[in-house]
Amino acid sequence: MVPYSRLDRMADLELEPRRNETRRSPGHPAGTADPFTPHPAKGWGLPLAVLIAGMFMSILDTSIVNVAMTSIRKDFGASTESVQWISTAYSLTEGVVVPASAWLGARFGLKRVYIWSLVLFTVASALCALAGGLGSLIFFRILQAIPGGVIPVTCQTILYRIVPRNRLGAAMGMYGVGVVVAPAIGPTLGGYLIEHFDWRAIFYVNMPIGILGTIAAVAVLSKFPTDRGRPFDLAGFACIAGALFALLLALEEGSSWGWTSYPVLILFAVAVNLLALFVVVELQVDHPLLNLRVFRHWPFVNSLVLVAGMMIGLFAVMFYIPVFLQSVQGLSALDAGLVLLPQGMVMAVLMPVAGQLYDRFGARWLAVAGLTLTGTGILMLSDISVGVPRGEVVLGTVVMAAGLGLGMMPVMTGGLSALPNAFTDVGSAISTLTQRVSSALGLAVLTAIVTADRAQLWADRSGLLAGSGADINPRVAQLQQQGDPGLIQLWQQLSNQVQTQAYGNAFAIAGTVTLAAVAFAFLLRSGRPAAGADKPMAH
Structure with a gap:
């Protein structure tokens, strides 16, 4: 047990404001730059573009693979449960790696860790494309997930080192293109590659991005001080x-x-x-490993709550809408992806705009508007039916995307900018973990609800088949007279209705949760963010 007096001294060091940018960090060698001090504001646009490319590649791979599962299963002759481990193994490995990302950046240098992460991700992508069986593909996906978990934390930490506080909104607005737009266009790109080439193309597409991104990172990014004395x-x-x-x-x-x-x-x-x-x-x-005193900052904690609410809604739509379009309405993977493409374009346009607005007005009203639109768009999708026109699906996803484009990055920026520079890496890691866990938890809960709803809805409709004589539904009787073909058609119709209604109920819950988070958005700060390089921590 560490004595109280020692803990108290440690806390005093961590809670002390850093008013002088050149002040030495505890344990940092004298005469060298403070690793927590932001770099000058000059020339951060090109380095930001390099970070966006790496972030876009790593997140794109999490969504683009989902549309290839059917093709991979057929190619390898594997079961659906076995193929699902391609995604599961990646998610598990990425979750384990993220907490260590902050230490890796501090110990070996942010630039070095980012470059080697890009190299490993690119090599692992090539190995995935060359996999000769399901076992080797899962193993290579695990290798790919290691840098895939490091890249988001490293990118966000570098961003906060190179961009001045009064320009964080604009920078995060551009950065958000990689965070949210990548999963939005993943199904479209994946569907195109599978339909015109092969499932292996979804991994090959990472190679030119990774190679160019690595070269650009070596040439453009500055070196950052390391803390080699920091134990693991x-x-x-x-x-x-x-x-x-x-x-x-x-x-x-x-x-x-x-x-x-x-x-x-x-x-x-x-x-x-x-x-x-x-x-x-x-x-x-x-x-x-992760300094939990970061949770003493209410603005940061509040931002995590809001981000979790938006991620639950986003991933509910991104998971269930493609399934609905393909399994219920019979669209191809490419056509289903094209239905979702407008929402990706809306987010790509609005996120940079939202970043500029954040720098002028702060996060509160952008978050309120964003969460309101996000929840409204998801609730619009709760009214889907088997024959719903594609235009209504596009409208609902576009309204949701407009909300995410306006609110997501201001919420994240407002939370992380409330932290002292010394806690940026820890805040980035915890923010990334929150996004991963909340999306997985939300999707798991909604899937459990969908499964229970389908069972109940099937039971409710069983009376259609149990009736006899005058009580039987005339349409059902007509299909029964057709024999097996008629019964198969009846089963398919009922299955589509049950599945669609269950998805609608899931969207109603996700939309309600998102709208409920609006109350927390009113607690965010408003007004132009401070231009100072650092702020004292709240006691």
Whole structure:
């Protein structure tokens, strides 16, 4: 147990405002630049473009792979459950790696870590494209997820090092193109590549981006000071890595294993206990993996709540709408992707605009408008029917996308900019974890609700088939007279109706949750953000 007086001295050091940009960090060599001091504001546009390219590539790969699952399953002759591990293994590995990203950047240098992450991601993408079987593809996806988890945290930390505080909104607006637009256009791009080439093309497409991005990073990015004396918190990493692995595995497999099955319940119990142990460890060690004192800042915590609400809505739509369009309305992967393309274009246009507005007016009213539009758009999709026109689907997704384009980056920027520069890397890691866990948790809960709704809706409609004589539905009787073809048609119609109604109920819940988060948006700061390089921490 660390003595109270020692903890108190540590807290005083961390809570002390950094009013002088050239002031030495604790443990940093005298005569060198403070690693937490932002670089001069000159020339940050080109480095930002390099960061956007890497971020776009890493996030695009998480959504573009989903549309290729059917093609991969047919090519390898594997079951649907086995093929799903292509995505599951990636998510689990990425979740485990993210907490260590902040330490890697501090220990080896942000530029070096970013470059090597791009190289490894590109090589792993090529190996995925060359995979000769399902086992090797899953293994290469694990390799790909290691840099895939490091890149977002590293990119965001570098951004906060090179961009002055009064221009963070504009920078994050551009950066958001990689964060939100990539998953939005993933289904369209993936559908095109699969329809015109092969599923391996979704991995090959990363290679030119990765090669050019690596060359540009070497030439453009500045070196950042390192903290080579910072030890690795092995105990903390073991706790948080084990907790995230157990939690994400339970969320990924809960719908197939059963939410009340012993494996899932045990995984949840392990996750809760390891998270509790992680908190204890981090508050005791001298050099925590993730400094939990970052949660003393209410603006940052509030931003995490709002980001979680938006991510739940985004991933609900991005998961269920393509499934609805393909399985219920019979569209191809490319056509389904084209229906979703307008929302990606709307976000790409609005995010830079929202960044400029944030620099002038702050986050509050952009967040309020963004969450309101996001929730409204999702609620519009709750009225879908089997024969809903594509225009109505496009309208609902575009309204949602307009809200995300206006609100997502101002919320994230407002939260992270409230932190002192010394906590930027920790804040970036926790923000990334929040996005991953909230999207997985929200999608898992909605999937459980959809599964339960489908069972109940099937039971409600069973009376259509159980009736006899005068009680039977005339349309049902007509289909029954056609024999097996008629019964198959009847089953397909009922299946589509049940599935569509279950998706509509899920959208109603996701939209309501998003609208409820508007109350938290009113608690954000308004007004032009301060131009200072740093701010004192709140006591």
